[in-house]
Amino acid sequence: MTALTIQLSGVSKHFAGIRALEGVDFACHSGSIHAILGENGAGKSTLIKIMSGVLQPDSGTMAINGAPVRFASPTEAAAAGIVCIFQELSLIPDLSVADNISLATPPRRFGLIDRRAQRRRAEELLARIKCEDVDPNATVRELSLSRRQMVEIAKALGKEPRVLILDEATSALTSRDVETVYHLLVELKEQNVASLFISHRMQEVKRLCDTLSVFRNGQHVETFARGARSDGEIVRLMVGREVDAQFPPKPERPRRPAHLSIRDLSWENRLNGVSLDIGKGEIVGLGGLDGQGQKELLLALFGVLRGLRGSVTLAGRPGAPASPAQAKTGAMRIALVPEDRKTEGLMLPMSIADNLLVGCYDRVSNGPFIDQARARQAVAEGIAKLGIKVGRPEDAVATLSGGNQQKVVIAKWLMTDPQVILLNDPTRGIDVGTKQELYRLMRELADEGKAILFYSTDYAELIGCCDRVAVMYGGAVIAELEGEAISEEAIVAASLNVDTRTAAHDAPVGAVAAAAVGA
Amino acid sequence: MTLAIASLKPEDKPVVLASAFVLVILLVGTVYTLATQGTAPLLSPQYLVQQLQTGSFLGIAAAGMMVVILLGHIDLSIPWTMTAAAMMATTVGGDMAIPVGIAVGVAVGLFNGIGVAYLRIPSMIFTLGVDSVMRGLMVAHTGGFAPQDAATPLMRFFAAERVLGVPVAIFVWLAVSVVIAVMLRRTAFGRAVYATGNREAAAYLSGIRTRLVILGAFVVCGICAALAGVLLAGYSAKAYQGMGTPFLLPAIAAVVIGGTRILGGQGRYVGTLIGVVLIVLLNSVLSIMQMPEAGRQVIYGSVIIGMLLVYGRGARVTS
Numbered sequence: 001m002t003a004l005t006i007q008l009s010g011v012s013k014h015f016a017g018i019r020a021l022e023g024v025d026f027a028c029h030s031g032s033i034h035a036i037l038g039e040n041g042a043g044k045s046t047l048i049k050i051m052s053g054v055l056q057p058d059s060g061t062m063a064i065n066g067a068p069v070r071f072a073s074p075t076e077a078a079a080a081g082i083v084c085i086f087q088e089l090s091l092i093p094d095l096s097v098a099d100n101i102s103l104a105t106p107p108r109r110f111g112l113i114d115r116r117a118q119r120r121r122a123e124e125l126l127a128r129i130k131c132e133d134v135d136p137n138a139t140v141r142e143l144s145l146s147r148r149q150m151v152e153i154a155k156a157l158g159k160e161p162r163v164l165i166l167d168e169a170t171s172a173l174t175s176r177d178v179e180t181v182y183h184l185l186v187e188l189k190e191q192n193v194a195s196l197f198i199s200h201r202m203q204e205v206k207r208l209c210d211t212l213s214v215f216r217n218g219q220h221v222e223t224f225a226r227g228a229r230s231d232g233e234i235v236r237l238m239v240g241r242e243v244d245a246q247f248p249p250k251p252e253r254p255r256r257p258a259h260l261s262i263r264d265l266s267w268e269n270r271l272n273g274v275s276l277d278i279g280k281g282e283i284v285g286l287g288g289l290d291g292q293g294q295k296e297l298l299l300a301l302f303g304v305l306r307g308l309r310g311s312v313t314l315a316g317r318p319g320a321p322a323s324p325a326q327a328k329t330g331a332m333r334i335a336l337v338p339e340d341r342k343t344e345g346l347m348l349p350m351s352i353a354d355n356l357l358v359g360c361y362d363r364v365s366n367g368p369f370i371d372q373a374r375a376r377q378a379v380a381e382g383i384a385k386l387g388i389k390v391g392r393p394e395d396a397v398a399t400l401s402g403g404n405q406q407k408v409v410i411a412k413w414l415m416t417d418p419q420v421i422l423l424n425d426p427t428r429g430i431d432v433g434t435k436q437e438l439y440r441l442m443r444e445l446a447d448e449g450k451a452i453l454f455y456s457t458d459y460a461e462l463i464g465c466c467d468r469v470a471v472m473y474g475g476a477v478i479a480e481l482e483g484e485a486i487s488e489e490a491i492v493a494a495s496l497n498v499d500t501r502t503a504a505h506d507a508p509v510g511a512v513a514a515a516a517v518g519a
Numbered sequence: 520m521t522l523a524i525a526s527l528k529p530e531d532k533p534v535v536l537a538s539a540f541v542l543v544i545l546l547v548g549t550v551y552t553l554a555t556q557g558t559a560p561l562l563s564p565q566y567l568v569q570q571l572q573t574g575s576f577l578g579i580a581a582a583g584m585m586v587v588i589l590l591g592h593i594d595l596s597i598p599w600t601m602t603a604a605a606m607m608a609t610t611v612g613g614d615m616a617i618p619v620g621i622a623v624g625v626a627v628g629l630f631n632g633i634g635v636a637y638l639r640i641p642s643m644i645f646t647l648g649v650d651s652v653m654r655g656l657m658v659a660h661t662g663g664f665a666p667q668d669a670a671t672p673l674m675r676f677f678a679a680e681r682v683l684g685v686p687v688a689i690f691v692w693l694a695v696s697v698v699i700a701v702m703l704r705r706t707a708f709g710r711a712v713y714a715t716g717n718r719e720a721a722a723y724l725s726g727i728r729t730r731l732v733i734l735g736a737f738v739v740c741g742i743c744a745a746l747a748g749v750l751l752a753g754y755s756a757k758a759y760q761g762m763g764t765p766f767l768l769p770a771i772a773a774v775v776i777g778g779t780r781i782l783g784g785q786g787r788y789v790g791t792l793i794g795v796v797l798i799v800l801l802n803s804v805l806s807i808m809q810m811p812e813a814g815r816q817v818i819y820g821s822v823i824i825g826m827l828l829v830y831g832r833g834a835r836v837t838s
Binding site for chain 1: 705706707708710711713714717718720721722723724725726727728784785
């Protein structure tokens with residue numbers, strides 16, 4: 001294949017006023033495996049989405065070998081040879097492996113799909129990634145997660161990429177498949193294909209990639225050859241997000257006895273032995289890169305997940321709740337502010353009053369009947385307590401701004417008088433002013449004696465708000481930071497599972513992959 | 520006028536439009552009778568009361584159907600729930616006739632609810648299957664013939680007698696309406712129905728026992744269908760094969776014409792009431808006009824589709 005260079009110049013992208021990329025100049029070349037590193041929200045995903053035609057840049061240009069290009073869709077990008085394997089799987093579960101691999105451009109005979117050719121093609125591609133054991137006629141639904149990811153890779157190979165983008169493509173793979181992918185990437189490199197590799201695992205990046213680029217705050221910080229920087233230097237390049245909010249002071253007080261105690265909590269392959277204690281009056285942060293089991297931990301504590309192993313002790317009593325309905329009542333009193341307020345937190349077309357009351361009808365009812373006066377009073381109190389800016393409580397909650405919607409979700413839960421509050425990234429997509437109000441509110445609630453577990457993708461928040469931060473990696477708490485030890489550098493280092501204090505040693509990759517995947 | 524309608528809340532707009540259409544139907548029917556016969560029977564209270572009496576069976580069935588549709592589900596087992604309740608009531612007879620009929624509704628509702636809420640089978644399929652099973656059971660029970668048992672005097676009283684010149688059936692419909700309306704607006708269960716219908720995940724994560732809510736809604740629907748069936752048997756003096764079959768589609772149509780979102784979460788009970796009145800009057804005007812059956816079906820279907828087109832999808836709330 002001929003040599004190829006993709007050059008991005010001055011590319012910017014904004015989402016609803018929030019900048020995702022700002023004036024990025026970036027280039028990648030054929031015959032190279034190029035790693036992209038950065039924290040959550042550094043702009044990695046936006047970058048690859050622009051390169052692969054999923055998103056269009058607000059400004060700036062992209063050029064292949066000097067000729068400007070502009071992709072309106074992933075299909076156009078694929079035609080130019082840029083193929084992306086996304087983190088979220090794009091396979092259709094009820095179609096066969098062969099159908100999925102040739103979905104966009106099936107081989108045809110007399111205008112109809114040539115199933116025999118399609119099957120042959122699938123077999124060839126699967127053989128290339130040593131997945132001969134996958135039956136091309138099996139539906140994708142029957143395959144394990146790791147095998148599905150491999151089918152995804154076969155599908156991408158089928159498009160004959162000149163630039164292959166892998167977004168955390170190895171995170172779902174078993175160690176054997178990981179090795180296969182490594183070999184494949186090296187093979188592609190020899191065939192002069194450019195690979196862009198996004199990974200949170202420093203060890204595999206160091207073993208595999210020849211060039212590394214660090215992104216921070218939507219900007220391209222630096223590109224350097226492998227070995228030019230130490231782990232510590234790389235972590236320092238990644239940190240340094242702007243702190244755009246003020247945090248309330250943290251009180252000095254001794255560590256409280258555990259109110260909520262988690263031991264060796266496991267669930268499927270997403271949680272792998274989480275142990276954590278949270279005391280009354282404490283704000284414990286959950287850190288780590290996205291998708292390391294933080295959301296599952298919160299859902300498990302709220303009684304949503306079935307088949308938990310390990311133990312949860314709440315206020316001296318063993319046992320996790322069996323359902324959210326049980327979690328919010330009785331002695332447990334757990335509240336969860338869920339990840340997506342629009343689909344999990346609120347009934348958007350319903351009124352603000354209805355949304356506020358939905359968790360606490362038992363508190364404003366006489367028998368089965370709602371006491372209108374008490375309900376009105378409860379709504380007024382909730383609105384006042386959080387300073388929600390509403391016209392009338394009868395208005396649809398959809399008419400509120402994002403920040404005020406999130407306040408409605410929180411106010412709803414405060415009406416149930418919770419003792420444990422689980423927060424799943426509550427400040428995402430809301431304005432700075434409201435964020436600061438929420439930080440103050442969290443501290444007030446902690447001072448009232450509530451135990452708060454706070455997951456955030458924004459490290460600055462974790463540092464500013466939390467008494468302790470537990471960093472998760474591969475479904476387990478890998479580090480607990482307290483007091484002065486909570487620094488962005490420490491969180492990032494723990495998130496990547498690298499130790500910046502000692503000289504970095506290259507661990508055998510197989511072992512690392514096994515630890516991360518199979519643990 | 521246009522502006523006034525546009526500024527209405529989304530759940531009120533269909534109520535206003537349907538009411539207006541009821542007046543249009545009355546007007547068109549009256550103009551027709553005045554022109555052809557020189558009289559206006561449509562406007563006489565006696566005629567209207569009689570129409571409402573025949574409408575009360577549909578009204579009671581539609582009330583239950585609305586609760587299920589508010590959840591975004593549907594109950595297609597209404598026809599044979601009605602028939603089974605009527606047949607069991609007349610078979611048992613005596614004082615236990617009505618309680619036994621209602622118990623049939625509770626049992627079918629529980630069964631439907633368990634299938635939909637706990638076994639997670641789509642309601643459209645599950646209730647259709649239940650309807651067929653009930654039909655088979657009833658054919659086995661009666662041997663396929665019209666049962667000879669007559670309705671009890673109490674059933675006849677509730678369905679066909681008059682008190683103060685007003686059919687008792689209308690009072691029963693009124694009582695059911697009050698219960699359903701209060702339940703939907705003023706009880707935790709009712710609000711939970713709206714919450715679950717709007718966004719089941721959010722309702723579940725708010726600690727609502729969504730499966731119990733779904734189960735409860737199907738039980739309510741089953742009870743309403745059974746009551747309608749028992750009354751219909753009282754009205755006809757006996758139960759007969761397929762007596763509930765003509766009620767299924769009008770019940771769904773009444774709920775939807777009344778502005779309840781077929782996907783759940785939105786709708787007012789008064790809308791369902793008006794929807795029932797609209798369907799009953801439309802049918803009676805068409806029969807006064809001596810429209811042949813084929814034409815009636817075409818007009819009837821066109822009106823339902825037309826009404827929904829006028830309501831539009833409205834501004835969808837997604838953000």
